[in-house]
Amino acid sequence: MKLKSLIKKIELKYPLSLAYDWDNVGLLVGDYEMDIKRVLVVLEANEKVIEEAIKNNIDLIITHHPFIFKKINKVNTSDLKGKLIHKLIKNDVALYSMHTNFDIAFDGLNDYFMEIMGFEDTKILDITNIETLYKIVVYVPTTHAENLRKALANAGAGHIGNYSHCTFNCEGIGTFKPLDGSSPFIGVNGQVEKVNEIKIETIVPQNILGGVISSMLKAHPYEEVAYDIYRLENKGQSVGLGRLSKLKQNITLEKLSNNIKEKLKMDYIRIVGNFDNEINKVAVVTGSGADMVKKAKRQGAQVIITGDVKYHDAQDALDIGMNIIDCGHFDTEDIFKDVMKRFLDTIDEIEVIKSNINLNPFKTI
Numbered sequence: 001m002k003l004k005s006l007i008k009k010i011e012l013k014y015p016l017s018l019a020y021d022w023d024n025v026g027l028l029v030g031d032y033e034m035d036i037k038r039v040l041v042v043l044e045a046n047e048k049v050i051e052e053a054i055k056n057n058i059d060l061i062i063t064h065h066p067f068i069f070k071k072i073n074k075v076n077t078s079d080l081k082g083k084l085i086h087k088l089i090k091n092d093v094a095l096y097s098m099h100t101n102f103d104i105a106f107d108g109l110n111d112y113f114m115e116i117m118g119f120e121d122t123k124i125l126d127i128t129n130i131e132t133l134y135k136i137v138v139y140v141p142t143t144h145a146e147n148l149r150k151a152l153a154n155a156g157a158g159h160i161g162n163y164s165h166c167t168f169n170c171e172g173i174g175t176f177k178p179l180d181g182s183s184p185f186i187g188v189n190g191q192v193e194k195v196n197e198i199k200i201e202t203i204v205p206q207n208i209l210g211g212v213i214s215s216m217l218k219a220h221p222y223e224e225v226a227y228d229i230y231r232l233e234n235k236g237q238s239v240g241l242g243r244l245s246k247l248k249q250n251i252t253l254e255k256l257s258n259n260i261k262e263k264l265k266m267d268y269i270r271i272v273g274n275f276d277n278e279i280n281k282v283a284v285v286t287g288s289g290a291d292m293v294k295k296a297k298r299q300g301a302q303v304i305i306t307g308d309v310k311y312h313d314a315q316d317a318l319d320i321g322m323n324i325i326d327c328g329h330f331d332t333e334d335i336f337k338d339v340m341k342r343f344l345d346t347i348d349e350i351e352v353i354k355s356n357i358n359l360n361p362f363k364t365i
C-alpha cells in the first residue's frame with residue numbers, strides 16, 4: 001500500500017495533533033508515494049536498527065522516540081544522524097515516529113501498560129486537551145444520499161459514544177440555477193432547477209474535520225457542494241497523559257512491584273516507599289513521569305509507576321508520603337513494538353515485524 005494511505009490509517013487512530021508542541025512526530029524520512037509492504041516496529045532507530053531493517057527488506061520503520069528531534073542544519077555522512085538519514089534514503093527505507101501523541105492517545109502506550117497489568121476502569125491522569133466538535137450539514141440528491149453517508153462514516157464522522165454512522169436526515173427540495181461557465185450534474189444552464197434532496201447532519205471531531213470534508217466533496221456528485229460547518233458547544237472526549245486506576249482490592253507495594261517485574265520480564269525494579277504500604281489506586285506514566293508525582297497524589301493514587309526517577313524526585317515523594325515504582329524508561333516503553341504491531345496487524349496489505357535489537361543502554365550486575 002502507498003505510504004500516504006498507511007499514514008492516514010495510523011493518524012486516524014493516533015492523530016499528530018495530540019502531540020506536545022515541542023515534540024517531532026509524523027513522517028520524518030520518506031516519500032509519501034512509496035509502496036509499503038514490510039514494516040519494522042521499534043522503540044527507537046539507531047544504526048543497528050537501520051541495518052536490521054535493510055537486511056530484512058523493510059520499507060518503513062516506525063519508532064516511538066523521534067528519530068530526528070534536535071534541529072539539524074545539514075545532512076551529510078560526517079555526522080552520525082546525517083549518515084543514518086543518508087543510509088535510509090539510499091536504501092528506500094522510510095521512517096515514521098509517534099511519540100507523545102502515542103502516549104496520550106487511547107489504545108496507545110499508557111493504555112497498553114494498563115491492559116497488560118490488568119488495571120481496569122482507567123481514567124486520565126493529566127488532561128491535555130478536550131476535543132472540539134463540529135457539525136457538518138450537507139445537501140445531496142436523494143439518489144446519492146446513501147453513498148455520501150457511507151463516505152462520511154468511513155472518514156470517521158458520526159461517532160457518538162459507542163455508536164458509529166450517526167446521522168440525521170430530512171427530505172426537501174433544493175433549487176439552483178447553473179450560470180455561464182458551470183457544468184452541472186443535474187439541470188441546464190440558465191434555468192432554475194428543483195431537485196429532491198436529503199439534508200444529512202453529522203458530528204465530526206476537529207482532528208479529522210479536514211479529512212471528512214475532502215471525503216465528502218469526493219463522494220458528492222455536484223460540481224459545487226452546498227454544506228455548512230458549525231462549531232459546537234458540546235465537548236468531545238478528553239485526552240491526556242498518564243492513567244489512573246482504582247484496584248479491585250488492596251495490594252502491598254512489594255507485591256505490586258513484583259507483579260510488574262514479572263509482567264515486564266524485568267531484571268530489577270526500584271521502589272520508593274515501604275514494601276508493606278497498602279495501595280488501592282495506581283497512577284501510570286510510561287517513559288519519564290517523575291514530574292507527575294504530586295498530581296498523582298492529588299488524584300488519590302498511593303503510587304506512581306513510571307521511569308527516570310531522580311534522587312531528589314524520590315526524596316520529594318517520600319516527604320509527601322507518596323510511593324514510586326521506577327521501572328525505568330526502557331522497560332515501560334519497549335512494549336511500544338507489541339502494541340504497535342497489534343494495531344498494524346489489523347491492516348491486511350502490510351507485514352509487520354518487531355525489532356530484535358536490544359536497545360536498553362543499561363546493564364545491571
Ligand SMILES: [Zn+2]
Nearest residue numbers: 065287329333
Ligand atoms: Zn521515551
